[in-house]
Amino acid sequence: NAGVMQNPRHLVRRRGQEARLRCSPMKGHSHVYWYRQLPEEGLKFMVYLQKENIIDESGMPKERFSAEFPKEGPSILRIQQVVRGDSAAYFCASSPATGKGGEAFFGQGTRLTVV
C-alpha cells in the first residue's frame, strides 16, 4: 500500500520559470493538502482540495500560485514565474475523510530551489 507520492523530490528552476509539483494521495484518500516549509520554519498550510474542488485556499499566495486536484490523476501545485523566495520544501498530505482527530499522511516533499 503505497504512501503519499510526491514528485519530483528535487526541482531546480531559474527565476521566471514555472514549477509544477505533483502529489498522488494514498489509495482511497480523496482529500489533499499542500504545505510549504521555509528553512528553519514549521509547515504552513497552503490549500485543501477534494476531487475537482478547492475547499480552502486561505494559505495560498494571491498571485502566481495555483492548485488543482482533477478527477483523474495527481494533484498539481503550480508556481508561475518563480522567484528566489519560493525556494522551500513543499509537502503534500492526504486523508480519507473529515472528522475530529483523524490522521493526515504526508509525502516526502519536493524541495524547490530557485536560482
Next chain:
Amino acid sequence: GDSVTQMEGPVTLSEEAFLTINCTYTATGYPSLFWYVQYPGEGLQLLLKATKADDKGSNKGFEATYRKETTSFHLEKGSVQVSDSAVYFCALNYGGSQGNLIFGKGTKLSVKP
C-alpha cells in the same frame, strides 16, 4: 488566531537521557493535538495524538498529555536513542479537515552515543 509554540532547539542529549519538548497552544475551541516527527530528508510522520482534555497519546516510548488548564501538550521520553534524532513538530487542528493543521516551528533533537 490559533497558534502553537514550541521550545526552541536544537536540543542535544546523550543516549538514554530523559527528553522533554515543551509545546503550548492558543485556540478558541477544543482542538485535537498532535506530535509529528521528521527524519532527515523525509516527510512528516504522525508520532502520537490526543483528541480531548486529559487524553494521553503514546507511541514508541514517547508520551504527551493534553492539558487544557495549561494549554500544553509536552512531549516526553524516558530514555532517548540515537535513532530518535529528528525534528519534532507539535500541531493542532479542528475537526473540519484532518489535514488542515497548524504547526509549531519544530524542535531539532540530536542524540549522541
